[in-house]
Every structure is written in structure tokens, then in C-alpha cells.
Amino acid sequence: MxxxxxxxxxxxxxxxxxxxxxxxxxxxxxxxxxxSFKQYLPLRGGDLGWVGLDNxxxxxxxxxxxPSVVTxxxxxxxxxxxxxxxxxxxxxxxxxxxxxxxxxxILVIAPFFVMPTVSAxxxxxxxxxxxxxxFAHLWKFFGAAPVEWLSQASMTSITMIVSWQWLxxxxxxxxxAIQSLDSEQLEAAExxxxxxxxxxxxxTLPHLGRAITVVILIQxxxxxxxFAEIFVTTQGSFGTRTLTYLIYQRVLExxxxxxxxxxxxxxxxxxxIVAIFLMRIVGKNLDA
Amino acid sequence: xxxxxxxxxxxxxxxxxxxxxxxxxxxxxxxxxxxxxxGCGKSTLLRLIAGLEDVSSGHISIDGVDATETPxxxxxxxxxxxxxxxxxxxxxxxxxxxPMRMAGIDEAEQNRRIEAAAKALNLTDYLERRPGQLSxxxxxxxxxxxxxxxxxxxxxFDEPLSNLDAALRVGMRLEISELxxxxxxxxxxxxxxxxxxxxxxxxxxxLRAGVIEQVGSPLELYHAPRNQFVAGFIGSPKMNxxxxxxxxxxxxxxxxxxxxHIAVSAESGPxxxxxxxxxHLGSDTFLHVHDTGLAESFTVRADGEVNFRHGDRIYMxxxxxxxxxxxxxxxxxx
Amino acid sequence: MARAVTKNRKIINTAAxxxxxxxxxxxxxxxxxxxxxxxxxxxxxxxxxxxxxWTLENYSVVMERSxxxxxxxxxxxxxxxxxxxxxxxxVPAAWSMAFVPSKRTKDILLWxxxxxxxxxxxVLYPIYLMFIELGLLDTQFGLVxxxxxxxxxxxxxxxxxxxxxxxxxxxxxxRMDGASLREEVLYILTPMAIPGIASTLLxxxxxAWNEAFWTLNLTAAQAAPLTAFIASYSSPEGLxxxxxxxASTMAIAPILVLGWFSQKQLVSGLTFGAVK
Numbered sequence: 001m002x003x004x005x006x007x008x009x010x011x012x013x014x015x016x017x018x019x020x021x022x023x024x025x026x027x028x029x030x031x032x033x034x035x036s037f038k039q040y041l042p043l044r045g046g047d048l049g050w051v052g053l054d055n056x057x058x059x060x061x062x063x064x065x066x067p068s069v070v071t072x073x074x075x076x077x078x079x080x081x082x083x084x085x086x087x088x089x090x091x092x093x094x095x096x097x098x099x100x101x102x103x104x105x106i107l108v109i110a111p112f113f114v115m116p117t118v119s120a121x122x123x124x125x126x127x128x129x130x131x132x133x134x135f136a137h138l139w140k141f142f143g144a145a146p147v148e149w150l151s152q153a154s155m156t157s158i159t160m161i162v163s164w165q166w167l168x169x170x171x172x173x174x175x176x177a178i179q180s181l182d183s184e185q186l187e188a189a190e191x192x193x194x195x196x197x198x199x200x201x202x203x204t205l206p207h208l209g210r211a212i213t214v215v216i217l218i219q220x221x222x223x224x225x226x227f228a229e230i231f232v233t234t235q236g237s238f239g240t241r242t243l244t245y246l247i248y249q250r251v252l253e254x255x256x257x258x259x260x261x262x263x264x265x266x267x268x269x270x271x272x273i274v275a276i277f278l279m280r281i282v283g284k285n286l287d288a
Numbered sequence: 289x290x291x292x293x294x295x296x297x298x299x300x301x302x303x304x305x306x307x308x309x310x311x312x313x314x315x316x317x318x319x320x321x322x323x324x325x326x327g328c329g330k331s332t333l334l335r336l337i338a339g340l341e342d343v344s345s346g347h348i349s350i351d352g353v354d355a356t357e358t359p360x361x362x363x364x365x366x367x368x369x370x371x372x373x374x375x376x377x378x379x380x381x382x383x384x385x386x387p388m389r390m391a392g393i394d395e396a397e398q399n400r401r402i403e404a405a406a407k408a409l410n411l412t413d414y415l416e417r418r419p420g421q422l423s424x425x426x427x428x429x430x431x432x433x434x435x436x437x438x439x440x441x442x443x444x445f446d447e448p449l450s451n452l453d454a455a456l457r458v459g460m461r462l463e464i465s466e467l468x469x470x471x472x473x474x475x476x477x478x479x480x481x482x483x484x485x486x487x488x489x490x491x492x493x494x495l496r497a498g499v500i501e502q503v504g505s506p507l508e509l510y511h512a513p514r515n516q517f518v519a520g521f522i523g524s525p526k527m528n529x530x531x532x533x534x535x536x537x538x539x540x541x542x543x544x545x546x547x548x549h550i551a552v553s554a555e556s557g558p559x560x561x562x563x564x565x566x567x568h569l570g571s572d573t574f575l576h577v578h579d580t581g582l583a584e585s586f587t588v589r590a591d592g593e594v595n596f597r598h599g600d601r602i603y604m605x606x607x608x609x610x611x612x613x614x615x616x617x618x619x620x621x622x
Numbered sequence: 623m624a625r626a627v628t629k630n631r632k633i634i635n636t637a638a639x640x641x642x643x644x645x646x647x648x649x650x651x652x653x654x655x656x657x658x659x660x661x662x663x664x665x666x667x668x669x670x671x672x673x674x675x676w677t678l679e680n681y682s683v684v685m686e687r688s689x690x691x692x693x694x695x696x697x698x699x700x701x702x703x704x705x706x707x708x709x710x711x712x713v714p715a716a717w718s719m720a721f722v723p724s725k726r727t728k729d730i731l732l733w734x735x736x737x738x739x740x741x742x743x744x745v746l747y748p749i750y751l752m753f754i755e756l757g758l759l760d761t762q763f764g765l766v767x768x769x770x771x772x773x774x775x776x777x778x779x780x781x782x783x784x785x786x787x788x789x790x791x792x793x794x795x796x797r798m799d800g801a802s803l804r805e806e807v808l809y810i811l812t813p814m815a816i817p818g819i820a821s822t823l824l825x826x827x828x829x830a831w832n833e834a835f836w837t838l839n840l841t842a843a844q845a846a847p848l849t850a851f852i853a854s855y856s857s858p859e860g861l862x863x864x865x866x867x868x869a870s871t872m873a874i875a876p877i878l879v880l881g882w883f884s885q886k887q888l889v890s891g892l893t894f895g896a897v898k
Contacts, residue, residue, distance in 0.1 A: 010722035013714030024771040028745035098636040107643035113881035115832040117852040132665040228834035264744035275739035361800035373795035377813045390800035
């Protein structure tokens, strides 16, 4: 359905969105690239000239870099593991016949709608506070010494908070995927004599494969850039400084824009590697 | 008025030419059916006439006026789509009123035309309903109603009956034919169903791969197909084709004989074969015959009462006066 | 085909699901409950669950002290404004992609989605600098623009998916019936797509409401929305559980309600249609 007229109308109507996004992508990107080759300290002399690849080298050789990569990977990996495993189990559970399914669904999905600063603060104070937190009460009740969660077990704590936020997302998507499984397939497997566990392993799980991949990719992109959760809990101390947080500190706290920008370029490259895989899946779906 | 003329019209999608240069004239008041297998370009041709696609070259004129560059809304044509394309958020009344609203016709006149169309199409009781609350046949009528009120120069139908069940299809077929008799407006009707083409058309245009294979009245096409393609496409069950020595006897590369032009007998006849399947329709019996030595498969229409079974050997006699002869290129030999 | 399940099995399922559901929901529940306690009860050991003197005092204190209404208003303006602006820009674009697809449509769509994957921190300074230069720092307008841009790909995507489900023949029928392009979009496409537009609106309001990178880094006192308001409670002197809970409850309640309505759209919206 296309005449010359409608095609040119289409181009005009698409232009605002395309131009805006192009600008939104290119302008900051080019500026970041520009700064990354400069010694640029806004509060200490401003633009101090070109330094070539210095910032890139300095960023990766600084003592903070590798720990931040490890921290990032640990948080992303931990959250992915928890949300995918529990997400699958929860999706299977919620797909069973029961009373009040709709309400349970609502309860499970709720954390996703809580703004990150709220969930971080609530967990930090009301659950993980070593004196007044609910966990401290619980530990004392069983006669154990309360844990100073955010300093002694900082990584576990952050992973826990972030997992709580993202588990609903994983569950909801996997539940949607499970519901699209043709129940006749499961019945056929049952007729073929497969016990429940095998049916799960050979039918349900492979069916979920694609959804799991999507969950992993999308979460990875969002998790690579978690910010508020760290900002309001540990401020990057106790070994919770992720790559994102490190860059943020370089740029806004120590105002070393050149160095921070070089870090930003690394972050962009990293995110793009993940994005390529995600786009491939989305693209395939567009054809179908 | 609605005479439509296509002059050297072509259509290319990218580098693919779906319609090579084509000439066609549809006379005012004519019921013209485009028929052909799927992908033959019949719908594209209709959309070119409608203006929903641009022609790549050539000219389309309506009533002698060049309309090649005219946008669809200004061509004065009305179209009934395969999916009916009713506006789901509007009542039947508003659906029918929409083209008049766009044309700025005053409300009293709108209502007059809506009432008239509703009466003619048995929709009076449904005017306030939404399309979603109607049956397939009723939706079809609304789509026709929406087309009628515009008082167009010509109606374009794009496979309008293909979403209806068999019984309804026969009914709607009659209604559309009656509508044509009453309005005497040009109608162009696209279908892949040769039965629809045969029963409704004044003029049939048989298309294959964007090329017009033959234009003519239903009976012209049936009695004198110009080539083997038209011969095989028009008529049901399909014409039987025989090549080789049997065809050579008639001085042709291929001969064709329609299933209804063959007499069967259990005892004697020039051709013989073994029944593989016999389909009893009550009025007729279709015998699918193998091992004839003439063609891969062979169909014969026999009387409803014959009682041949799978495996029976039968003898067949063709009516010599209706054997169609074709040359090596598939063209008719007279 | 569904099949009768034994009653026992159903009871076990129900019990397990409810237990897990309540466990996951518990932090929210606990926050809401604590918001009705006095500060003393809020930190009582052992914790009190329901048997306490319910009070609304925390809510009135929070609203008086911290100019809560201004933060709320900022959140409403920023989330609502960015979404509406985004939809106005996205409707024509989505119309083009859905109904006049070309060879490049798919690439453009994927490219748009890929801009969503750009890590914010990578472009933090340039945006920060531009905001200072343009006087947009700590303004509602600046945040409306930024949040509109980061959500625009999702808005275009969601509208595109909804528009795709509208048969092109209906728009062609309108064209045959004499509708101009503007009339076609206004009288036919938009009314038909109302449900889709509504759910797009809903999901994007939620995403913008909860956005906590740009809202924290590009605002100070004037344009700060609720995300920043809550973050201000992280300093130790602000540490009052009951009041923190009241503030939190007020910040998340509207979005929880909206969110429950938009569960279905959430999946296709956030997975870019890769999971249906």
C-alpha cells in the first residue's frame, strides 16, 4: 500500500523522531569522544589540551578499574542467576491452577514498580540496619549477632536489593512465555510416558529458552548501569563501586572529565556488545 | 457513468515487473471480473485502478478523463475490501456516512441515502450497532452500503466473498448480481474462484503473471478458450489434457476434453482406465480414472446414478465436436 | 485442554504461591504498615506487625516539612510531560513505519531501540554541560526533554506494534472514502488505537516516574522529582523510619496502582516484542 504520495508523507512524519534521536545519540557521543582525548578538569584549569590515548590507558591502569569491573560482573552475574532461576520456578508455580492467581500475580509484580531510590532506602534502613533493621531483630531472635549488611556483606546486600527489583520482571516475562506453551505438547509428552520432571526439562525449559535469553540480555543492559541503588546505600564504598559508579565519580565528584569520558566510552562499547545480541533477536522477531 | 480505460499500464515493485504493459477497456455498466490464480496480479491491477498504488508507466482514464495522477479519493470509485475494512469504532450508520461526511454532503441528504441503502441491504435494524456485533454477511452488506451511498462511477470488489462460508457466499453472490442489475453501474470484481467469475460476469478477464490471457464473456471462455491455461482454469472439474499419439490423431500437440463431455460405459469405448476414486455428489458422479494410457489422471463427470467402484475398469467415449485442440505453445487451433 | 486437577494439588499450589507472593511483597507491605506507626513503634524490638496505634501523623509531618507537594508536582510534570510529548512525536513516526514500510523501516526501528541501550553514564558529562550552557539544569523542561528522548524508542516501538495490528485495508478504505492523510490519522487510526496509546502512555509514565539517573544528576532544589526527594532521606540525620515509610508510600502508591493496570503491556513493551 504505497503510492509516491504516501511514501513522501511517511518520510515527513518520521523525520521529527529520527532527527531528535539522531541528535540525542550523536551529539553527546561525539562530545564524550572529544573529551576522552583531552586533559579536561573543569574546576582545576579547564581544558589542558590533547593527551591522545592517555585517558584510556590511565582509566584501565588505575587501581580502581579492575575491582570495579569485577564488582560490576559480580552484581550483574549474581542478579541474573537469582532472577532467572527463581523467575523460572515462580513462573512455573504461578502457571499452576490455584485460587487467587490474579492477586498473587499482582503481589509478585509489585516490586518492579517501586522507584529504585525507595527500594534501596527501604532495604537499607528498615531491613539491613544493624541496630533497628528487621533482619537484626530476626538474627537476635535466633540468638545470632546482627550482621552489618551494607559494610560486611555489601555485595550480597546490593545483589539482594537489585534481585528483588528485577525478579518480578523476569517472572512476568517467563510467565508470559510459559503461557504460550501449547498444553497439547505437554499432554503428548505425558502420553509418551514422560514424568513431570522430564516434561519440565525436555519441553518447558527449551520452550523458555528464547524468553530466558531475552531476560538475560535486557537485564544485563539495565544492570550494567544501575546507579540509584548504590548512590543511596553505600555510595560506592565497601567494594561496591561498579564501572558506572566509578565513571560517575570521575566525572561529577572528582571532575576529571577526560578520564571519566574515556571510561564512558568503555561503558558504551560494553553495552553495545550486549545490545548487538539483543537486537539480533528483536530483528528476527520483526521478520516473523 | 463509468468507463474505465487502461492504456499500456505497467507496475514494477523494485526491479520485479508484476504487470507488463497492459491494455484493457471496461465499458460503462459492465460487470467485469478479474480472475486468475493467486499472485497473478489481479488485486494489484484493481489497486492501480483504485489509485492505492501508483502505476509505473501508462495511463488510466475514467470516463475519458486521465486519472493516472488522481488520488484515490478523487477518482469517484468505491471499493469493497476482502476484509470489509469497516471502521470498528463507528456504528453501522457512521460507517456508511463516513464517505459522505468526507465529501461534505449535508446531513439530511446523508440520512436519506443511509436509510435507502439500509433498506435495500436489509440493515435497517442494525444501523446503531458496531461492526463487531454483526455476522460476516451483515458486515459484507455494510461494506457494500458504504460503497453505494457515494454513488460512485464504478464499484471495485477485492475478493469480497472469500471470508464467508460456502452457503453465505452463494447468497451474497446473488445479492451482488442483483445490485448490479438494479444500479447498472460499472463493477470490477476480483476473485480467484472461477465459479464466481462464470456466474457473475458480463466480461471475464483471465490473468496470469500480470498478463491478460483472454478477455470475453463466460461462455466464450468456456467454449473457445484461447489457450491451454484458460482452458484449464475455466470449468470445474478441470479439463483433461492429452498429449502424444492420441492428440496427433487430431492434428494437435495437445487435446483437451472437459469431464462433462465424456460418456462412460462398463463395456466399450475408445478409451479405457481404472477407477481410483468415485465422488458421489448425488446429481453427478466424478470419476477419477487411472491407467488410461492418455494422461496422469483423468476426470469424468458421469450421471449421479452410476455405480462404479475403486478398481473397476471403465470405457470412455469423448464427444468429438467439443474436443479442444492446442499447438505446442498451448495456443488454440481452430 | 484444561483438565480437572485434584483438589489437594490445588490447595498446595495456592498455599505455595501465596506464601511466595507475600514474601516478595512483604517489603512493600512493611513499608506501608510502618508509615502508620509512631517512630518508637517503628523500631520496636520485637517488631509489631498490626497491633499498634495507627496514626496519620507521619504523613502530615512529611508533607509539611519537606515541601512534598512540590516534588510530587515535579514528578507529575516530568513523567506526564515527557510521555505526552513523546507520544505526539511518535504517533506519526509509528504510522509511517507500520503502514508505509520500506526496506529501511526495520533498520530504523532497530537503530531507535539501540539508542535506548546507550549507557547514560557514558554521556553524563556532555548532557550536564549542555544543560548548564542552555540554562536547563534543574528545570522541569530540561528533564521533560531528556526523559522524552530516553523513552521515545519504547514509545515508537509500542505504538508501532499496536498500529501493525490495525489492518491497512481499513486505512485504505478511508482513503477511498475521501479522507485526507490528516483525517485518516485523526478519525480512523487514532480512535482505533486508543487502547494501545493508553497502555503506551501508562507504561511510559511509570518508567519516567521511576527514572533515577538523570533525575538525580540534573536536578537540585527546583525541579527535583520524588526520586530525589526520597534520596534526600538517605542522609543519617533524616533517618526516621516511620516518616521515611510515609514518604516512600506516597512516592510509590500512584505508580503501583497504574502498574497493576499495565501488567500485560509491560511484557511486550519492555522486551520490544521479543516475548509475546
